[in-house]
Amino acid sequence: xxxxxxxxxxxxxxxxxxxxxxxxxxxxxxxxxxxxxxxxxxxxxxxxxxxxxxxxxxxxxxxxxxxxxxxxxxxxxxxxxxxxxxxxxxxxxxxxxxxxxxxxxxxxxxxxxxxxxxxxxxxxxxxxxxxxxxxxxxxxxxxxxxxxxxxxxxxxxxxxxxxxxxxxxxxxxxxxxxxxxxxxxxxxxxxxxxxxxxxxxxxxxxxxxxxxxxxxxxxxxxxxxxxxxxxxxxxxxxxxxxxxxxxxxxxxxxxxxxxxxxxxxxxxxxxxxxxxxxxxxxxxxxxxxxxxxxxxxxxxxxxxxxxxxxxxxxxxxxx
Amino acid sequence: xxxxxxxxxxxxxxxxxxxxxxxxxxxxxxxxxxxxxxxxxxxxxxxxxxxxxxxxxxxxxxxxxxxxxxxxxxxxxxxxxxxxxxxxxxxxxxxxxxxxxxxxxxxxxxxxxxxxxxxxxxxxxxxxxxxxxxxxxxxxxxxxxxxxxxxxxxxxxxxxxxxxxxxxxxxxxxxxxxxxxxxxxxxxxxxxxxxxxxxxxxxxxxxxxxxxxxxxxxxxxxxxxxxxxxxxxxxxxxxxxxxxxxxxxxxxxxx
Numbered sequence: 191x192x193x194x195x196x197x198x199x200x201x202x203x204x205x206x207x208x209x210x211x212x213x214x215x216x217x218x219x220x221x222x223x224x225x226x227x228x229x230x231x232x233x234x235x236x237x238x239x240x241x242x243x244x245x246x247x248x249x250x251x252x253x254x255x256x257x258x259x260x261x262x263x264x265x266x267x268x269x270x271x272x273x274x275x276x277x278x279x280x281x282x283x284x285x286x287x288x289x290x291x292x293x294x295x296x297x298x299x300x301x302x303x304x305x306x307x308x309x310x311x312x313x314x315x316x317x318x319x320x321x322x323x324x325x326x327x328x329x330x331x332x333x334x335x336x337x338x339x340x341x342x343x344x345x346x347x348x349x350x351x352x353x354x355x356x357x358x359x360x361x362x363x364x365x366x367x368x369x370x371x372x373x374x375x376x377x378x379x380x381x382x383x384x385x386x387x388x389x390x391x392x393x394x395x396x397x398x399x400x401x402x403x404x405x406x407x408x409x410x411x412x413x414x415x416x417x418x419x420x421x422x423x424x425x426x427x428x429x430x431x432x433x434x435x436x437x438x439x440x441x442x443x444x445x446x447x448x449x450x451x452x453x454x455x456x457x458x459x460x461x462x463x464x465x466x467x468x469x470x471x472x473x474x475x476x477x478x479x480x481x482x483x484x485x486x487x488x489x490x491x492x493x494x495x496x497x498x499x500x501x502x503x504x505x506x507x508x509x
Numbered sequence: 510x511x512x513x514x515x516x517x518x519x520x521x522x523x524x525x526x527x528x529x530x531x532x533x534x535x536x537x538x539x540x541x542x543x544x545x546x547x548x549x550x551x552x553x554x555x556x557x558x559x560x561x562x563x564x565x566x567x568x569x570x571x572x573x574x575x576x577x578x579x580x581x582x583x584x585x586x587x588x589x590x591x592x593x594x595x596x597x598x599x600x601x602x603x604x605x606x607x608x609x610x611x612x613x614x615x616x617x618x619x620x621x622x623x624x625x626x627x628x629x630x631x632x633x634x635x636x637x638x639x640x641x642x643x644x645x646x647x648x649x650x651x652x653x654x655x656x657x658x659x660x661x662x663x664x665x666x667x668x669x670x671x672x673x674x675x676x677x678x679x680x681x682x683x684x685x686x687x688x689x690x691x692x693x694x695x696x697x698x699x700x701x702x703x704x705x706x707x708x709x710x711x712x713x714x715x716x717x718x719x720x721x722x723x724x725x726x727x728x729x730x731x732x733x734x735x736x737x738x739x740x741x742x743x744x745x746x747x748x749x750x751x752x753x754x755x756x757x758x759x760x761x762x763x764x
Binding site: 367 | 606673
């Protein structure tokens with residue numbers, strides 16, 4: 191079976207990257223500040239890629255992603271702190287809870303289109319946050335404290351790799367094509383025998399589940415889950431990454447997550463200038479490249495593939 | 510045996526009766542034309558047959574079973590595919606992907622198989638690609654398979670839409686003005702193509718058309734729609750000489 195060779199090759203590349211970064215962390219070449227930023231990058235990649243599945247590929251404009259992240263963050267914490275369960279159970283539980291909520295919420299709201307859907311998801315994200323804020327069991331307004339730091343670079347990195355592989359392979363299958371066809375022309379998709387409601391809800395559920403994973407990893411790195419971390423501003427941050435990288439481009443989301451987290455970190459010592467530079471950068475980019483850094487194209491292993499003599503087409507987007 | 514039978518369909522939009530008393534009976538393997546002046550309700554009739562609109566009254570049977578109340582995708586899955594009057598391609602996707610999407614509901618592999626790239630994934634993806642390319646070859650589009658659909662010339666977009674509809678492997682194909690905007694030469698080629706695919710794919714075809722020459726040449730039977738009702742039906746010869754049809758198209762004779 192030479193068909194999965196490319197998959198294995200990229201997996202090996204990921205492990206190599208992991209080995210390099212992890213040894214740099216162990217040798218203290220990468221100090222705690224940059225390690226923190228690496229972890230933030232990975233979490234942002236998970237959030238952006240999963241939101242891209244909903245916004246970029248399926249074309250359903252959702253801006254409530256932080257709400258699903260909050261569900262993962264809190265439920266994961268409940269599982270490890272209150273129920274003393276292992277971290278992996280917390281991650282899976284966070285994903286399942288957020289995914290389930292995405293499914294339940296998606297069914298009614300995905301009947302809406304465009305602006306209306308955006309407003310509904312914005313509201314839902316806030317409802318989730320306010321609900322959590324009012325549950326004393328998880329700390330209410332002062333946040334859920336005393337969460338053990340189970341997240342480390344290893345967990346976060348491999349969760350990110352898993353997310354990217356999962357969503358990329360999903361997109362490059364008939365199920366992913368069904369999602370993309372909804373974005374392209376919903377009426378035609380329906381006429382081609384595609385159950386558009388099912389695939390919209392499916393994309394929403396998968397996207398929410400991965401946001402849940404990101405949330406669990408997040409709260410188990412920062413010792414605390416606080417409602418203020420999951421406001422609509424957080425949703426906008428994720429959306430910014432997706433739009434900046436390009437709606438419908440996984441490579442774009444990854445690049446933009448790295449770029450924006452680095453810019454944010456690099457400007458940390460000039461807090462008064464940070465937001466100004468950040469906003470100016472976004473304005474300039476939108477003026478000169480409204481489709482985002484990558485549009486809907488991908489940088490794929492096609493380039494490497496060519497060098498190695500392969501000639502299989504890279505992906506559905508026809509890069 | 511009738512493959513599609515619509516009985517006394519009507520559709521009311523508010524106070525407007527777009528279609529009333531629309532009855533049509535199509536046998537397996539027939540090539541039927543639906544003609545009528547602008548605004549007669551032809552496209553509305555198509556939308557009723559494909560589930561885009563629900564009929565106000567009336568009954569639609571496909572293959573002996575009622576399809577009233579089904580959603581468009583369910584009707585397609587039962588074996589009715591269509592094209593659109595105003596082309597509706599997946600315009601940002603490649604020509605090949607446009608066709609591949611239409612195979613969707615024939616694909617058996619699940620989400621887990623696609624994510625892990627195991628099981629039937631590779632085998633089925635290969636089959637889809639091969640069949641899609643074969644279909645594009647028939648429509649002389651295979652050398653443009655990596656082109657973005659919206660960049661194709663108009664005539665080729667029309668052909669691609671038909672190719673995509675065929676990829677869904679229908680029993681009944683509904684073509685909504687397939688020759689609209691084509692020049693006479695393209696129309697001529699299209700006529701041959703329609704006749705040919707009907708035999709090749711063992712299809713039944715219902716087409717809406719304004720181009721009288723096309724309709725008269727390829728269709729075995731013709732229905733004429735005016736103000737939402739069927740006013741005549743018969744062979745092209747009968748239709749040509751039907752006084753009501755002449756009246757509808759050319760107006761009454763002056764005394």
